[in-house]
Amino acid sequence: MTTSMRTDRLLGGRSDVDADTEIGLTVYDVARDLRRDVAAVRLPMPIDGAAEAEGSRDRLLAQLDEHLLPRLAELSSPAIVVVAGSTGAGKSTLYNSLLGEEVSAAGVLRPTTREPVLAFNPADADVIAEGPVTELSRVVHHAGVPRGTALLDAPDLDSFVQENRSTAQQLLEAADLWLFVTTASRYGDALPWQALARATERGASVAMVLNRVPHEDLVTIRGDLMGRLRSHGMVDTPLFVVPDVGPHEGLLDDKPVAQVKRWLTMLAGPERSRAVVVRTLKGSLNALPGWVTSLADAVEAQAGAATVLRRAVEAEVPAAEQLARDAVGAGVVAGAAVEARWRELSGTAKIERLRFRGDQVRSSRRAGRARSAALEVLRADVREGAAHTLTASGARVADRLRAVLDGPSAPPGGSSVLPDPDDRAADRETAVPATVTAWADAADERLAALLAEGAPGPVTAAVRAFGDRGLATLVLAAAAGSDDARRLLDRVLGDALDEQVAALRDDLADRAAAVVDREVDAVLDALDSPDLTDDAATALRLRLAELRRLT
Structure with a gap:
């Protein structure tokens, strides 16, 4: 027997216990899987409809x-009949x-009902199911409850105590x-109709009690309420009218509540109460596809918004990268601080005062060590300039992304994926110095590799005049854009290290x-979430297909 056939038997109200158990387990499995997948839904993008979709999911x-x-x-x-309504409805x-x-x-x-009360016939004690209702309520065995039903007195829907609501x-x-109780003076309020709309949306069975109706207005009020029910699509909703009996304490007489008692008695018995259960189950199951469809649509809207944001971010990358490269190529790393340092070294350490024999510089190793030590402050200035340039490039693109994602024409949800500016600044403060250190170390490694391969004579002579580290510092300064360092290298080496200078400039x-x-990735990482992928709603769509086969 197929799943749909078994479900048809359930929704058709068959009374065979074994068949119903088999069917219940089949539908239960689908509902359990649906619950798991709905609970996994996250809607991180604050786009239009997201808040409503989260409320619908909940x-x-x-x-x-429940x-x-x-x-x-x-x-x-037993079928649970909840007596519900607003404050003071009786x-x-x-x-x-x-x-x-x-x-x-x-x-x-007020409020009078602080503790929910669940009453059922003692003869149903062996079949009453433990669950949310029994956990939340004070359970009472009462022979006045018709068999097959359980009466539940719930707190006021508009109680001023949040826990009660x-x-x-x-x-x-x-x-x-639902046995919804309202009064002749309050049936037009928004609350009853909001609650009834929720019941209808959920597919629940509903009956209504209009309480405390003056005798002289009974026909008029009853007719008006019936018209309202019809306008809300609740044409089959039972309506019971309880006349106003004036000020009183204690129980109402049998006559005013006789029609409600008769109706409850009509529901009594395992088979008839089962019909109520099945009817509400059928309504609830029929309502689920609409809810799941809306939720799946909301998930897919999140993925669509994320795609738009991802494209907007990625569109900024080429220009931002080129701007950062151009800043290095333009020599801005060797700014005023490096120029001032060079003038200082030229005067105090006489970096440029050299002797030549033929086309090679002549120097003692002692003098070379002195020049190398003196050039350390230049290296520090070059590194600081490089760090400033790279940090500025990162800050500039971070500002640009903020303008694109949080500006007047930003795509929906853009601000939600922007990282905290202070966090990004702290990240740059940590990452950029390490990057610059690696770049400076690369200059030393390149020169060491060149010497190990057997460097030409002018290079070996320059190493003697400036030391390994000092010569590497001059190469770094030239790569950073220092014209002074470049002229000195040309004077000492000609074009022997031009390739090293160009390689270090490209490296920087x-x-x-x-x-x-790194700044772009900080934004894209927020979009790289399983909740924002194109197939994020696949599980819900699968559950939807199963529900449609069942219903």
């Missing part, structure tokens, strides 16, 4: 947790009057049937582009 989870899964796990448990008085005993607190003090909503989600340009990429 309601769907509540519907699954009603569908517990009910599917135990189809034979719910608890009606509840007690239906039972013929003061079971739930009633009175003029939350509990009321939980209990409404768990119920098989690559590192500047990498700093830009």
Whole structure:
């Protein structure tokens, strides 16, 4: 037998216990998988509709947790009839009057129902299912409850106590049937219709009690309320009218509540109450595809927004990288500080005062060591200039991305993927000096490799005049854009190290582009989430297909 055939038997209300158990497990498996996938949904982008979709997801989870899964796990448990309504509607008085005993607190003090009360016939004790309702309520065995049903007195939907309102909503989600109580003076309020709309959306079965209706206005008010029910698509909703009996305490007489009692009795018995359960289950299952479709659409909208943002960010990369490379190529690294340092060294350390024999510089190793030591301050200035240039390139692209993603024409959700500016500044403060250190070390390594391969005579002579590290420092300064360092190298070496200078300049340009990429990646990483992929809604779409086969 196929899943759809077994489900048809359930929704058709078959009474065979074994078949219903098999069917319940089949539908239960689908509902359980749906619950898992809905719970996994995250909507990180604050785009239009995201907040509403999150609220819908939470309601769907509540519907699954509070009603569908517990009910599917135990189809034979009595049908739960929740008595619900707003403050002062007379719910608890009606509840007690239906039972013929003061079971739930009633009175003029608000809120009266602080603790939900669940009453069921003692004969149903062996089939009552443990679940959210029994966990939240005070459970009472009462012979006044018709067999096959359980009466639940819930807190006020508009209670000024937040905990009461939350509990009321939980209990409404768990119920098989809503007995909604309102009054002649308040049935036009927004709250009753908001609650009834939620019930209809969920596919719940609903009946309505219009309480405290003056005799002289009974026909008019009843007709008006019936018209409102029809306008809300609730043409089959049972409506019970309880006349106003004036000021009183305690239980109502049997006559005002007789019609409600008769209706509850009609629901009594395992088979008839099972019909209520199945009807609400069918309504709930039929309502699920719409909810899941909306949620899947919201997930896909998140992925679409992320794609737009990713493209906007990636579009900035070529220009930002080129700007960072151009800054290095233009020689801005060797700025005023390096020029001032060179003038100082020329005067005090006489860096440029050299002797030549033929085309090679002549120097003692002692003098070379002295020049090398003197050039350390120049190296420090070059490194500082490089760090400043790379940091500025990173800060510039960070500012540009902020303008693109959080400006007046920014795509939806852009601001949510921007990293904290202080965090990015701290990251640059740590990463850029390490990058510059690696670049400076590369100059030493290149010169060492060249010497190990057997450098030409002018290079060997220059090493003697400036030391290995000192010559590498001059190459760094020339690569950074120092004209003074470049002229000295040309004087000492001609074009022997031009390739090294160019390679180090390109290396620094690559590192500047990498700093830009690091800023971009900080944004793209926020978009690189499983919740924002093109297939993020696949699991929901699969669950949707299963639901449609079931319903």
